[in-house]
Amino acid sequence: MKTKRLLMFAIPAMAMGSLVGCAPKYDVKLIIYNWADYIFEGDDENPKTIKAFEQYYKEKTGLVLKVDYRTFATNEIMYTQIKEGSxxxxxxxxxxxMIQKMANEGMLQKFSYNEADGKYGESLKNFEDYGSQFIKEKFTSVxxxxNNSLLTYAVPYFWGTMGFTYNPEYFTAEEVGTWECLWNKESKFSNQFSLKDSMRDTYVTGIFHIYKDEIAALDENDPEYNAKLTAIFNRCDSETIKKVGDALIEAKKSTVNKFEVDxxxxxxxxxxxxxxxxxxGDAIFAMDSAExxxxxxxxxxxxxxxxxxxWFDGWSIPKNGxxxxxxxxxxxxxxPENAxxxxxxxxxxxxIVGDAMWELVNDWYAAEEDEEDTYEVDLSFYFGEVEGGATISIPTSERGRQFDAQYPTEEVLKKCCMMNDFGSQQKEVGEMWARVKSA
Amino acid sequence: MEEVARRQRSRFNFRASLSIPFFVFMVFFVVVPLFLIVYFSLTDDQGHFYFDNWRLIFTAGDKWKTIGLTFEIAILTTIICILIAYPIAFILSNKKFNKNKILVYFFVLPMWVNFVVRTMALRDMVNEMFENLFNFQLTAKYPVAGTVVGMVYDYLPFAILPLYNQMLKMDKNQIEAAADLGANPFIVFFKVILPMTVPGIISAATMTFMPTMSSYVVAEQMGNGKVSIIGTLIESYVNTIHDKNAASILSLVMLFIIGISLVVEKFFTKKDEDRKVGIW
Structure with missing residues (x-):
C-alpha cells in the first residue's frame, strides 16, 4: 500500500523531471517586449523572424540563444511595468x-551611436547603411x-501618420481634407466621425482647430516651417489646454459619433x-478589409x-538590458531582406530602404506596364539611391489609397509633426480630458 | 473526563481552522486592496502624501456632474426595470401561464451569454432599428438614452427574479378574500397585492441600483464612449489619463454610495418587519 502511494507521487515527479530535463538548454537569453502583431510570424517559405535570428546567432557565435518574445498593448502599460520592475x-x-519620456527619466541605455558625426557603430551597420536618411533627420531633430538626440536612445522600427479613413461615397476628399470638418455644423457632418479615446492623439485635432489662423499664416517655403508648426503642435500651456477642451466638447456634441481606440x-x-x-497602418488594414x-x-x-x-516606434534598450x-x-x-x-x-x-525594399514596394503598388492613367511619385527623398531611380508610377484610381497612406510625399510630410510628451502638464491635460468626457 | 475535554477542544480547533482559507481570501482580496485604494487616494504618483487630489476632484464641476449623471441613470434604470419586471413577474408567478417554470428560464437565459457580447449585439440591433425608422443612431445621437436602454436590458433579470420569488410566496387566499368582500381590482392591487410584494420590490431595486451605479461596460458600449459615469471615469483615469490616485478617490466615492444604498435597503426591510406588513 505504502509503496503504491509512493509510486503515485514518484511517477509524475519523474515525468516532470524528465520534462525539465528535455527543455532546450540555452547559453544566452534575450527578452523582447514589443507591440502585438508587430513582427513577421513566418510562412511557408520563411521562418519567423525570431527563429531566424536564433539560427543566425548560433551560426555567428556558436552559442544557443533563446528569445523570450512578449507583447504589450499600450505605451503607458509598458512604461508602468518597466518602471515598477514587473x-x-x-x-x-x-x-x-514615450522614448523621449523614458530617456529623460534615465530609464534607457544609449546605442552605439556617435552624436558628433551622426553615425552608428559597427554593431548597427545595417541601420547605418539602409536606414532612410529622411527618418534619421527626423529623429536627430528631437x-x-x-542634449543628445532621439537617435542615441532609439533605432526606428516603423512609422506612420494620422488622418481620416473615410467612405468616398459619403464624403469628398476636400470635405475630410481639413480638421475643420470636425467643427462643421452642416447636418451631413453630424455624428459621422470617430475620434480616438486616447487624449494624446485627440488633443492634436483640437490644436489644429484653435490655432488654424496662426497655422494658415505660416509660410510653407520657410525652411523653418516644420519646426514652427511643430512648436504650435506641441503647445500645452494652461490656456491652450482649456481652449482645446472647449473645442473638443463642441465637436463631441455635433460631429463625433464615438470615442474608440480599436x-x-x-x-x-x-x-x-x-x-x-x-x-x-490601421487605415491600410481597413481599406484592405473593405476591399x-x-x-x-x-x-x-x-x-x-x-x-x-x-509618429515613430523605435527599439530602445532599458537600463540593465x-x-x-x-x-x-x-x-x-x-x-533589408528581413525588414x-x-x-x-x-x-x-x-x-529601412534599399533595393529589396524598393522591389517590394514596386511589387505591391506600381502600375502595370500597359496602364495608361497613372501618376508619378518621386520617393528619392525617402529611398535615396536605388536601382532605376526612386520614382514609381501608381494607377490614378489608387489615389488617396494604400500607397499614399504608406508613403506620403515630401510635401505632405513637411506638414507632419512629431509629438512631445506633455511632461509636467500631464495632470492638467488629464483633467481637461475628464471634463471633455463628462460634458 | 480529561480525555473528552481534550477531544472537544481539538474538534473545536479543527472547525475553526476551516475558516482559515476564507479568512486569508478576505484579507488578500478584500482588505488589502481596500487599504491600497485608501493609500493611493492619499498619495501622489511618487508615493508622497498628497491631499490635494481630494480637493481637485471635488472642486471640479465635471466630477459632480458625473456623479449626478450616474445617479440619474441608476435611478431611471431602477424605476424602468421595476415597472417592466413587476407585471412580468406577476404573470410568471401565475401557474396557469408558467407551468414547470420554463418561462422563468427564458428570462434568465440571456444571462448565460457573455455580458460584453450581449451588450454589443444590443447596440448594433438598436442602432440598426433607429437608423431605419428615424434615420439616426440612438447611441451616437442620444448616448445617455442608449446607456439607459442597455442598462435596463442587462439588469432586467435581476429585477424579475426577486419579484417573482416574492410573488410565489404571496397568500392567494387574501387576494380572493378581498375580491369576495367586494374590493374592485384596483383596490385589490393597491391594498393587498402591492403591500405583500414590497420586500420583493426593495430587493429588486437594490439588485438593479447597485450594479448600475458601478457599471462600466454598458455606458462604454451603449454611450459610444461619450457618456461619463463613475465607472467610465475611473476607467479613463486608469487607462487614458494614467492617474491611479484620482481613480482611487473615485472608487472610494463609488464604494461610499453603494454602502449608503445598502444601509437604505436595511432600513426599509427593518421597518417592514417591525410593522409586520408581511403575512408569514
Missing part, C-alpha cells in the same frame, strides 16, 4: 514621445534633456460612421491639409 526586458519598442477600423468597414480618425468584404468596397485615407502627426545582444537583434531586423518580410506582414512603413 518585467525586465532587454529590448522594447515604444513610440517617440533633442532630449541631456473598434474604429472595423466600424468604418461596417459603415457605422463615414470617417474614422486613424493611424495609417475583401466589398462593404463599402472602397475606403480612402486623407491627411488634413493643415498638417498632422507623424543586455545591450550587445539587443543591438545584434536590432541590426538583424534592419537587414521587407516584416513590413509585408505588419503593414506599417519601415524606415
Amino acid at each position: 518585467i525586465k526586458p532587454d529590448l522594447i519598442c515604444p513610440s517617440d514621445y 533633442k532630449l534633456n541631456d 473598434a474604429g477600423k472595423e466600424d468604418i468597414v461596417k459603415g457605422v460612421y463615414s470617417a474614422n480618425l486613424a493611424w495609417s 475583401e468584404l466589398k462593404k463599402p468596397a472602397r475606403l480612402n485615407y486623407a491627411l488634413p491639409k493643415e498638417g498632422s502627426n507623424v 543586455n545591450k550587445e545582444l539587443a543591438e545584434e537583434f536590432v541590426n538583424f531586423v534592419c537587414d 521587407a518580410l516584416i513590413m509585408d506582414s505588419v503593414g506599417y512603413t519601415s524606415p
